[in-house]
Amino acid sequence: MLPRKDLFDIPEGVIYLDGNSLGAMPKAAQARASQVITQEWGKELIKAWNTADWMALPQKVGDRIAGLIGAPAGSVATGDTLSIKVYQAVAAALRMRPDRRVILSDNGNFPTDLYMAQGLIDTIDKGYELRTPAPEDVLAAISDDVAVVMLTQVDYRTGRMHDMQAITKAAQAAGAVMIWDLAHSAGAVPVDMTGSNAEFAVGCTYKYLNGGPGSPAFIYARPDIVNQIEPALAGWLGHDAPFAMELGYRPAMSTERLRVGTPPIVQLSLLDAALDAWEGVDMAELRAASIELSELFIKEVESRCPQLKLASPCDPETRGSQVSFAFDHGYAAMQALIDRGVIGDFRAPDIMRFGFTPLYLDKDDIIAAAEVIADVIGNDLWDDPKYQTKSRVT
Amino acid sequence: MLPRKDLFDIPEGVIYLDGNSLGAMPKAAQARASQVITQEWGKELIKAWNTADWMALPQKVGDRIAGLIGAPAGSVATGDTLSIKVYQAVAAALRMRPDRRVILSDNGNFPTDLYMAQGLIDTIDKGYELRTPAPEDVLAAISDDVAVVMLTQVDYRTGRMHDMQAITKAAQAAGAVMIWDLAHSAGAVPVDMTGSNAEFAVGCTYKYLNGGPGSPAFIYARPDIVNQIEPALAGWLGHDAPFAMELGYRPAMSTERLRVGTPPIVQLSLLDAALDAWEGVDMAELRAASIELSELFIKEVESRCPQLKLASPCDPETRGSQVSFAFDHGYAAMQALIDRGVIGDFRAPDIMRFGFTPLYLDKDDIIAAAEVIADVIGNDLWDDPKYQTKSRVT
CATH class of the missing domain: 3.40.640.10 (Type I PLP-dependent aspartate aminotransferase-like (Major domain))
Structure with missing residues (x-):
């Protein structure tokens, strides 16, 4: 069953729509790293190539x-x-x-x-x-x-x-x-x-x-x-x-x-x-969930933000698990969104990109994200000098 | 000053002479991994490319x-x-x-x-x-x-x-x-x-x-x-x-x-x-320590084990920070040594290889290792069926 939010550690207040760039951290990550570093490398040293x-x-x-x-x-x-x-x-x-x-x-x-x-x-x-x-x-x-x-x-x-x-x-x-x-x-x-x-x-x-x-x-x-x-x-x-x-x-x-x-x-x-x-994820179920999330996202964003132009195919069958909107002020708008906990990313020249990861996203996340996007775009919140300076990675 | 044993976590009872294959774990490793995984990746997600x-x-x-x-x-x-x-x-x-x-x-x-x-x-x-x-x-x-x-x-x-x-x-x-x-x-x-x-x-x-x-x-x-x-x-x-x-x-x-x-x-x-x-290690001092350890090792092993033939240059100036001995039963002997806490490695066809890492080895380690080697070689302790089976990495 999807999502499997309990397997991931998403920070409080964050809606993470950038799993298409860097996936979120599974809760199991830290324990496994600790096992490899302190037990296998630390205790077994060279022997770990065999023993571990x-x-x-x-x-x-x-x-x-x-x-x-x-x-x-x-x-x-x-x-x-x-x-x-x-x-x-x-x-x-x-x-x-x-x-x-x-x-x-x-x-x-x-x-x-x-x-x-x-x-x-x-x-x-x-x-x-x-x-x-x-x-x-x-x-x-x-x-x-x-x-x-x-x-x-x-x-x-x-x-x-x-x-x-x-x-x-x-x-x-x-x-x-x-x-x-x-x-x-x-x-x-x-x-x-x-x-x-x-x-x-x-x-x-x-x-x-x-x-x-x-x-x-x-x-x-x-x-x-x-x-x-x-x-x-x-x-x-x-x-x-x-x-x-x-x-x-x-x-x-x-x-x-x-x-x-x-x-x-x-x-x-x-x-x-x-x-x-x-383990046990049915890829057909995952795809259905992905399409449901992305279709909902497009509907919620388009109905609130006529300024954003869909840059992804309308037909979900010819679209992966992401949705992009073109917006002239896309860079600044994405910074403003990130500042408000909605994390997507920007790709030159004007693409605001949002990824959908059904392992750790549900419909409530999508609606909440759309509301923040509407606020940022509808109220020109991106038009603040602090959002204009480009960092190296976005 | 060398060694800096306090910066490394070497398991109790181990003399690690294989830092030329896989270096020992610095104590700082686990905390840094935890920082990167749970704080940077976990909390900052994609932003960590910039924020971290x-x-x-x-x-x-x-x-x-x-x-x-x-x-x-x-x-x-x-x-x-x-x-x-x-x-x-x-x-x-x-x-x-x-x-x-x-x-x-x-x-x-x-x-x-x-x-x-x-x-x-x-x-x-x-x-x-x-x-x-x-x-x-x-x-x-x-x-x-x-x-x-x-x-x-x-x-x-x-x-x-x-x-x-x-x-x-x-x-x-x-x-x-x-x-x-x-x-x-x-x-x-x-x-x-x-x-x-x-x-x-x-x-x-x-x-x-x-x-x-x-x-x-x-x-x-x-x-x-x-x-x-x-x-x-x-x-x-x-x-x-x-x-x-x-x-x-x-x-x-x-x-x-x-x-x-x-x-x-x-x-x-x-x-x-x-x-x-x-930080602050003087490479000339490191080299002097390495030569001191390897010369001591050769002297201690050769005096105890005429069966082992030095396969490294005698002149430390033309030798790196390792010493190898050729021994027909080298594979089994190395397994017997590892079993007794002296970890070196074996390279085909007959090379027993020992590395010297002055960051975490001192002269007492070398003498203790030589004693174990003398025991294994002098008493044919390698001649046990359990040491004959080759693993993939040695």
Whole structure:
């Protein structure tokens, strides 16, 4: 049953609509960190790699994430950051299509995905091209020179969703490899990696999965292609026998070959603890709750604030678990909201972004948030000098 | 003054000689983790990127590490794993020498450094070659087709040290770019990055720096070349304006361009807390203490255990802060030692490895350890079936 507010510690007076940027803290986090730090590291020291089974933790966490994205156990590797996982996926995909020279993405993709792809092809320096049409033009842009289609399923600014099934099918029909970035999907919408047939997916865990600031990323590879992958980031923990200390790299015969270096045990443990809150959650129920919250939010805000222009799709079926409004004074307005306990965020140039996390939000929260928004917008409370100074992160 | 045992929590009955693999837990770790998790993440949520200055943490920690390796503030970026940092350095160095095709390392290097370099050149696929002569033949192998010399200063198995000044000078005289891996150097021996004139250094922080399991890595770039580096791993947090969300990558005009994705805030905070133990430590004093401990250890062990053959250099000036002994039954013997509270580790095929961390070890520890070693070896206590089964990490 949703929500599961009792599993989270939300500060008094806060309505947190930014779980799409940094998920809220599960109550279990602190105890797990303390266990890892004082008992495992502190008491077991180096032995904890075995006695606390740190070595198996990346795979254990990967299996739990797999369960949330419609993927089989053993198909998800964890570690590093999403940027690194994008690089691994694109590099592997390009090697699977040696005769093609185009990476197709879209200009709504999160910038780091584009940067990482560009950094890779500049490094390879063999005439690769990164194409970024508008999101709605992607399907038409899939041509038979495309090696890789790399898209983020849910747009970080607007919440618009790509049709994973249709685009994957078209990409593969054209002979391209498909990579999905699930940053705003994992834990937000039902994902069926197996059903999609896509070769790769990547994602982060500090948003809807509540792993904490900078928690590790993940990468999925379709089981039938795993052993063909030639890892660009050929780290020792992706080796078939890391502790044999062989001079030559031999990739593990599993998704483990997409591991790189020593795993961040404390953050992986926090993520593992956070995933407890997902035990038994039915993703269809989660999606229904998410849509109910976002539809209610749009109705309540639009009826009170004609100044705000919906920047997300109207149709909830094509929208992730967030709603954005465009507003010329969006930056200042978001600061004013945050000051009053309604925490969303701002994305340049004018997007006020609100995320819906049915694990710890209910309808009362949404109505209360809409009232504060109405107050801030209707009474121009954002028009105070203290809300105009930009901080680095919003 | 050394040691600073009061800053660390070493379990009763343990003599910890494996700080070269995973440093001991500073007492400050738990309180800092609790602060970051319950106060910053829990109470401030997304705002903590500003209010707790998470955005500045990677650079703050980088500056503190810089101080320990003879590098100026602003020259060290932190994050990711050492494997990733090796990849960044090698990729950047190869682009600085576009007409050369050889990476020179040695066959004593830690395997992941070799794997990452190989993965990179296989990805670029333009006829690059990774050469790995024996460590003692490296100087002679520096020829004018070498683009990059990439070495680990202190050998992970034996503690043998390369001459950083001499090799860097020879590499640069031949027109090559120099990369030093400081995994077993940072916090272990005095390092003078500025004085070495090397272009790059990389390292990890969970060994002598005590950052905790999987704490983030670091990369140094010589300040005069930073703005020529074309990052292969062009992540958004290395962008000049990450939150402008530009479609094209523009690297930061500083070492920040070697940052990649979202930093692991909890582990960075643990590392930051661990670095407090290094405040005011004089590296010359540390080195003197380290040599005193290792010389005493060799003397005490050799006098008691003729069965053990010293696998480290006799001359402490050419040895890092560890001592290794070769022993045919080394694996079982190490298990027997660990069972008796003397914790070192084993590296295939026959190396018993002991690290010396003057922050939390004194001469009494060394003598006590030698007595336990004498008991285990002299009385064949390792010859018990329970010590023969290999675990994954030792």
